[in-house]
Amino acid sequence: MSRQPFYQVGKLLRFYIKREYVKLFTWLTGLVVTTVAVALALSGIYQSDQERQMMAETMENPAMKALIGRGFGIDHYTNGAMFSHEMLLMTMIVVAVMSILLVNRLTRQDEESQQLELLLALPIGRLAPSLSAIALLVITNVLLAITTTVSLTLLQIESINFLGSLSYGLALASSGIFFGAVTLLTAQLSNNQRGAMMLSYLVLGMSYIVRAVGDAGDLWLSFLSPLGILQETQAFVNNYFWPQLIILIFSTVIMVFSMRLREKRDLGSGLLADKKGKNKASGFLKTTPGFILSLQKVPLLSWAVAMLLIGLSYGSVLGDLELFLTENEIIQQIIGSANDVSLTEQFIAIILKVMAIISTIPMLMVFHRLKSEEAKGRLDHLLARPISRVRVYSWYVIISLISSIVLLSLGIFSLAGAGVYVLDTSIDFWTLVQANLVYLPAMWVVLSIMAVLYGLIGKLESLAWLYLLFSFMTIYLGDLLEFPDWLMAVSPFYWVPELPVEVFNVWPLITLTVIAGGLITLGSLGFIVRDVGQS
Amino acid sequence: MIIEVTDLKKNFGRVQALKGVNLTVDKGRIVGFIGPNGAGKSTTIRLLLGLLRKDGGKAKIFGLDCYQDAVEIHKRMSYVPGDVNLWPNLTGGEVIDLFIDMQGEDPKSSRKEELIKRFDFDPSRKCRTYSKGNRQKVALIAAFSVESELYILDEPTSGLDPLMEREFQALVKEQKALGKTVLLSSHILSEVEQICDDVAIIRQGEIIESGSIKDLRHLTRTQFIVEAVEDLDFSECQGVYDVVKDHDKWYFQVDHRHIAGVLSYLGNYQVTKLETKEPTLEDLFMRHYEGDAKGGV
């Protein structure tokens, strides 16, 4: 052990706050406003017990459980029970992402770009940066818990009481603190920022998937997932606090362990060894697309595996779903009788939309890499050689497009494979595949938003991420909160025919593709004439 | 003794970066730490800063252990790396103040303003807009604004223009006048030669030569340039190397201990012009490469 390992942690924390408070304030505001808005909207729309009970019936099936988590108090579906069923899991994931980004920025990123070397050459304890990062993580999440609790309580919605709000807020905070702690650990394992971040997201993704499979089949598997444990707080129903306690204890153990690892390793190193690279560039690497692909090989392969896993787990849900519906003919009669479409198909439509949203993420990441290459001044190396801007831009677009096709296909093939062949459900394999692939044009529209902003002005391209988040919200909350049609129509996914349910219509797909193509072309024209350079 | 390094070893996987480095730096000396790229300069310095863990040997500053007592040591010293990366959305001025504050001094009462002027630095801009040289100025200004007993500088001028480099050298000399100690690493030998009292030469993870610049020069040869009426013949003369004739000029090198002999020997000829050049550290360096074509890494 070194002496004074935490020296000047207070000053460092103040510095970290100064660096981060704008970002964190934005995150917290967004989170609290969304929480309050959804709570208000839900209680406004579903005013009678009967209406809520009807909703409860539609939620209480394996597909929805896999998607949004297990519900509590289903027999007496109060406003609070409904709100936390709809929102807790998704919000916990968003809080986890915020915390992962925060801790990753303050630890691995600073270490990789050598600012940490400057700091540690000052009289600052070796573990002070880690502890300051954790302190800021905890402060942020505690603030989130407090503001969430207070604002939910102040709404004075029946059944959304103080204790329930507190358990809800603390569950959010615990999720953030846990995944922040995980990120401190991954910062010790990987020797680069992207790798560490990917490992953290891997843990988050696995937590979601394990819980999804567990929740859908009512298995103990959910208790292996921190998200699964935290939803057991049963906010507004039983308001248990042991889940938060368990998760916080685990988080503390992970943090202490991570600091141990930090104390023992060299600055700049990771505990997972780096493979020795090649001496010479392969022929593939020397081509522009080969170069771009090589930069993103690891994330793309990881996403391929992730899509397979997600497909498998949702596929397994199809089996659970059919079983459930045959066992519950009454429910089928209540809801299914409304129209001719089977309940299974309705849920399949939702799951396929979610699959499309998920595979939009890697597609955007591929293109977004172009921006970070430019920002770090590395694009200059390409452009200074006889490689035109159009070529670089086009290849990034093409590789994004290809990865959207490949990754979505991987997901749906494994979903359909697991669902149809392994579990022997009654849905046709190719119907499922087709029903999912029709979302590609909508995904490309999201990409084109990023491409046009990047090409024309070289910034604000991150708005495409917000656009994707918004599209997700329309799918996830749109029907529930009765969004007006014009608002739903802003999302490109709205225009795609929901295949097992609706009939196939090629025109919206053509229109979406043309819009995407037009915006991408416009972006390329902008990219040719604008300033390129480090920022 | 300010810095005391004995038999310091460091491996990165199977790469032996340091194979047993010995280095001492006495109080009030400016020590040049020179070697080619990949020789192990930065690794040695990172070990001194307690950023890396050693695999063997001893590293002490102010008599304290470099790893365990890093905080205590850093309170009394400053460090400037060659590659300075800063937080893109803070201004240079903010970072300088942060560093000075962390050193336990008041950013307002320090020499900061004077140094900002001397280095012709604009502290109001965001770090993302600074060039490499400007980022280096941030680290230099922060380091020299505080009262440190020891300065460890790892190729600190690699991004500075010649004017600024001269400013830097003046600054280092001022520190010496104040009795401060400086360890300055570089692969540019002339830079070290001008301001250093001592040098330590590292190559492939080992110190191959160290001592005062004066002593080291004795190990080297002086360059002679002679114009004479007749042809010169050195076959009888000891300590003369690399004789080259270019028109009526003769170039050759002479071992220090044979200078007197060569001069009296030259008396036999009608010399019309005689020039000598002090050996540069380059020459000194080249001597170690002779017979070893591999060089650095």
Ligand SMILES: Nc1ncnc2c1ncn2[C@@H]1O[C@H](COP(=O)(O)OP(=O)(O)O)[C@@H](O)[C@H]1O
């Ligand atoms: N983090 C590291 N991992 C592996 N090898 C390293 C690492 N840091 C330095 N080295 C190796 O150690 C040797 C010394 O490097 P360094 O101290 O940076 O040299 P210098 O500063 O003298 O140019 C080099 O061979 C370099 O490749």
Ligand SMILES: [Mg+2]
């Ligand atoms: Mg170096």
